[in-house]
Amino acid sequence: MTTLPAHERASPRDLAERPEHSPESPLSIHALTVAYHRKPVLWDVEFEAPGSRLIAIVGPNGAGKSTLIKACLGLIAPAAGRVEFWGGAYRRSRMRIGYVPQRESVDWDFPVSALDVAAMGRYARIGWCRPVTRAHKRVALEALDRVGMSDLAKRQISQLSGGQQQRVFLARALAQEADLYFMDEPFAGVDAATERAIIDVLRTLRSEGKTVICVHHDLQTVPEYFDEAMLLNMRVVASGPVGDVFTRENLVATYGGRLTLLDEAAEALARAGGGGA
Amino acid sequence: MSLGAASITDVALDTPTFGEIMRTLTLSAGFNARVVVLSAALLGVSAGVVGCFTLLRKRALMGDALAHATLPGIALAFIIAAALGLQARSLGVLLPGAALAGVAGVVCVQLLVRHTRLREDAAIGIVLSGFFGLGVTLLSYIQSMSVGEQGGLATFIYGQTAAMLPRDAALMGGVAVLTIGAGVLLHKEFSLVAFNEDYASVQGWPVSRLDLMLMALVVLVTVVGLQAVGLLLIVALLIIPPAAAAFWTRRLRTMVVLSALIGGFSGYLGASVSALTPRMPAGAVIVLTGGALFIISMLVAPQRGLLADRWRTLALRRRVAREHWLRRLYEAQDLAGEPVAIPVRQLASGGLGLGSMVARADLKLSGLIETEQSSARLTDRGASEGARVTRNHRLWEQYLITYADIAPSHVDLSADLVEHVLHPELVGELETALRDRRALPSHLPDHTEREAGATE
Numbered sequence A: 001m002t003t004l005p006a007h008e009r010a011s012p013r014d015l016a017e018r019p020e021h022s023p024e025s026p027l028s029i030h031a032l033t034v035a036y037h038r039k040p041v042l043w044d045v046e047f048e049a050p051g052s053r054l055i056a057i058v059g060p061n062g063a064g065k066s067t068l069i070k071a072c073l074g075l076i077a078p079a080a081g082r083v084e085f086w087g088g089a090y091r092r093s094r095m096r097i098g099y100v101p102q103r104e105s106v107d108w109d110f111p112v113s114a115l116d117v118a119a120m121g122r123y124a125r126i127g128w129c130r131p132v133t134r135a136h137k138r139v140a141l142e143a144l145d146r147v148g149m150s151d152l153a154k155r156q157i158s159q160l161s162g163g164q165q166q167r168v169f170l171a172r173a174l175a176q177e178a179d180l181y182f183m184d185e186p187f188a189g190v191d192a193a194t195e196r197a198i199i200d201v202l203r204t205l206r207s208e209g210k211t212v213i214c215v216h217h218d219l220q221t222v223p224e225y226f227d228e229a230m231l232l233n234m235r236v237v238a239s240g241p242v243g244d245v246f247t248r249e250n251l252v253a254t255y256g257g258r259l260t261l262l263d264e265a266a267e268a269l270a271r272a273g274g275g276g277a
Numbered sequence B: 001m002s003l004g005a006a007s008i009t010d011v012a013l014d015t016p017t018f019g020e021i022m023r024t025l026t027l028s029a030g031f032n033a034r035v036v037v038l039s040a041a042l043l044g045v046s047a048g049v050v051g052c053f054t055l056l057r058k059r060a061l062m063g064d065a066l067a068h069a070t071l072p073g074i075a076l077a078f079i080i081a082a083a084l085g086l087q088a089r090s091l092g093v094l095l096p097g098a099a100l101a102g103v104a105g106v107v108c109v110q111l112l113v114r115h116t117r118l119r120e121d122a123a124i125g126i127v128l129s130g131f132f133g134l135g136v137t138l139l140s141y142i143q144s145m146s147v148g149e150q151g152g153l154a155t156f157i158y159g160q161t162a163a164m165l166p167r168d169a170a171l172m173g174g175v176a177v178l179t180i181g182a183g184v185l186l187h188k189e190f191s192l193v194a195f196n197e198d199y200a201s202v203q204g205w206p207v208s209r210l211d212l213m214l215m216a217l218v219v220l221v222t223v224v225g226l227q228a229v230g231l232l233l234i235v236a237l238l239i240i241p242p243a244a245a246a247f248w249t250r251r252l253r254t255m256v257v258l259s260a261l262i263g264g265f266s267g268y269l270g271a272s273v274s275a276l277t278p279r280m281p282a283g284a285v286i287v288l289t290g291g292a293l294f295i296i297s298m299l300v301a302p303q304r305g306l307l308a309d310r311w312r313t314l315a316l317r318r319r320v321a322r323e324h325w326l327r328r329l330y331e332a333q334d335l336a337g338e339p340v341a342i343p344v345r346q347l348a349s350g351g352l353g354l355g356s357m358v359a360r361a362d363l364k365l366s367g368l369i370e371t372e373q374s375s376a377r378l379t380d381r382g383a384s385e386g387a388r389v390t391r392n393h394r395l396w397e398q399y400l401i402t403y404a405d406i407a408p409s410h411v412d413l414s415a416d417l418v419e420h421v422l423h424p425e426l427v428g429e430l431e432t433a434l435r436d437r438r439a440l441p442s443h444l445p446d447h448t449e450r451e452a453g454a455t456e
Helices: A012-017 A065-072 A090-096 A114-120 A134-146 A162-175 A192-207 A219-225 A248-256 A260-272 B018-025 B031-056 B060-083 B091-115 B120-143 B150-158 B166-195 B197-202 B207-229 B234-248 B252-276 B282-300 B306-336 B354-365 B380-403 B416-421 B424-436 B447-454
Strands: A027-036 A039-049 A054-058 A080-084 A097-100 A180-184 A211-215 A228-233 A235-241 B369-372 B375-378
Touching: A027 A065, A039 A065, A039 A228, A039 A235, A054 A065, A054 A192, A054 A219, A065 A180, A065 A211, A090 A097, A097 A162, A097 B197, A114 A134, A114 A162, A114 B166, A134 A162, A162 A180, A162 A192, A192 A211, A228 A248, A235 A248, B018 B031, B018 B252, B031 B060, B031 B166, B031 B207, B031 B234, B031 B252, B031 B282, B060 B091, B060 B120, B060 B150, B060 B207, B060 B234, B091 B120, B091 B150, B091 B207, B120 B150, B150 B207, B166 B197, B166 B207, B166 B252, B197 B207, B207 B234, B207 B282, B234 B252, B234 B282, B252 B282, B282 B306, B306 B354, B306 B375, B306 B380, B354 B369, B375 B380, B380 B424
Parallel strands: A054 A211, A054 A228, A097 A180, A180 A211
Antiparallel strands: A027 A039, A027 A080, A228 A235, B369 B375
C-alpha cells in the first residue's frame, strides 16, 4: 500500500505508468479528482480496497471524506479519474453496493415506519410499480433484528432516538444484501449501545466476506474497529493496514500541517476560472 | 336556481331554502349543479393525492409557480388562435397553452436553481411573479383586440364553476383516475425519492424522471383545475389536504387516502355552497372549506394536534408539580422521623402561582396530603407515595451519574423530566443496574414496606 505524500507520487498525467488494479478488488479508485464550483475538493485519489475488510476513511472536517464516497457512488460527477467495482462500472454492480448516508441527510418526520425504511433496501429488487411482498418484508424485518430494532419495527421513524434511526439506516443497507457497503459516519452522535450494535454488524459482515468502507470521525476507535484506514485530506495521505498507516507523521500530515502548496494551487485554479467539472 | 345567471344587478345574497341545500348536496339539484359539484369533488381527490407526494417531496410551492405561470400561456394561446382565425376561447386551445407555460415556469425555476446561486424560494418568487406579470400585461393587450369573448379569460385567475360543462366533469374524472392510478402504482418510488433522494439514486432509480412524472401530474391537476378554482388558489388544493391529513396519521398510505378524502370533500362542499349562493366564487369557497378542515385537524387530531399536545404538556406539568410536593414533604418527614407539617410557601418551587395551587388541590383531593391553614402534611397514603417518588428520583439521579451511557433508548425519553415518567419495570431495571455496580444510593426509601403500612 502506498504511504507516499501526493507530491512524491505520480501526477494524473502519468496515468499510463501506473500498475493496473486487480479486478477482484471490490473498489478501485483511479486518479479521482472532484471539484465543487471550480474549487477542488479531492485531488488525484488513488485507492484499492482489499476484500473482506473493514476500512475507515479518516481526516479532518472538509477533507472530502463524504465527497469521496459520493463520487464513488456516482452522486457527484468527478472532474477526472474513474472508479471501478470488481473491475467494472458502477452500473453493473449496483445491486451489490450498499449505502448508508449520513443520518442528518433526511427528514425523519417522514410518514414511514422503521420497517418501511428497512424495506427500501429491497426496492431495487422489487422493481417498478410492484408492491412490497411479504417475503421482502421478512428480509427487512430480519435486517432490523440484526441491528436490535425488531421490537420497534412498527414505530414511526420520528419516534426513534438518533442512535435508533442510525440503526434503521444500517438495517436498510443490510436488507439489500450487498457485498460492499459505503457508510457515511455511521457512528456520529450515536449512543454506546448503538455503537456496539453497529460494530457487531460490521464484524459479522466482514466474516461473511463483505467489505465495509466507513467515513469515521473518531481517531481513537479506528485501530479497534477497523482493519484498514485511508488518511484523507483532499488527497490520500496514506492508506493500508491500520498498524502501518497510523503513524505520527501520517496523522500530522493529515490533520496538523497546513497543505500550503495544495491550498495555493486550489486558490489559483479557482481565480483563473479553469479546472472544475 | 340558475347557476350562470348571477348578474351584476343581483346584489343581495339569496338565502337558499333547506330543500335547495339538500338537493344540491345530494346531487339532485339539476344537471348543471350536479356537473359542477361532481367535478369539484373529483378535482379535490386528484389534488389531494398528487399534493401528498409534492408536499413530502418538499415541492409544494413549485405548484404555485406552475399555476401562476399558466396565465401568459393562456393569453398567448388566445392571441395566436385569434390571429389564426380559430375559436380562441375554446378550452382545446387555452389549456394546452396553460400547460406549456406552466411547464416553462417550472423549468425556469430549475434552471435558476441549478445555474445560479439563487435558492429555490427566491427562484420560485421570481418566476411566479414574472410570469404572472407577463400574463396580466398580455390580458390587457387582449382587451384592446378586436376579437370577441376576451372578457372570459380573466375567469381563469379566480375560477368560475358556472361555465363548466359535462365534458369538464369527464375531464376531471379522467384526471382523477390517472392521478389515483399513479399514486397507487408509484407510491413506493415517489416516497423513496421524497424520503432519501441520494439513496434512491444510488439504488438506480431515475430520480429526475420520477420528479418529472410527479411534476406532470401537478401540471395536469393544475390545468384542469384552472377553470374551477382559478390559478391563484389551485395551489391551496395541492397543499391543504395533505397538510391536514398529516395531522391525523404518520402512515403514508393512510395519509394519501385521507388527503384525497379531504380534498374531495372540500371540492364537494365548496362547490355545493357556491352553487347555492351564486355570488360566491366556487374556488374561494372550496379552498375555505379545505382551510376549515385543516384548522379542525390542526386542533383536534389525537396525536399531533395542538390541543392534544397542549393537554399532554399540562398533564406532565401537573404530574411533575405533584411529585415535587410529595418528595419535599417526604424528605422533611424522613428527616424529622415523624409526620411534619410544612408551610405551603416552602413547598411551591416556582412561587405560589396557579400551578402550585392546582398541585395542592390535586394532592388534597386524592387524599395524599392534609392541609391546615397554610401548611401541608402527608397522609399515610401520601407518605407511601412520597417514598416511591423519592426513591425513583434518587435511583434516577444515581443512575445518571454512574451509568448514563448504558440504556440510551431509555435516556431518550425526555431530558430532565424523565424521572416523572419512570414506569415500575424501568425502576426495577435501574435498581438492578445500579446494584450490579454497587452504586445504589445509600438513602433509598424502601417503598414496598411503607405501602404495606399504608394499607392498615
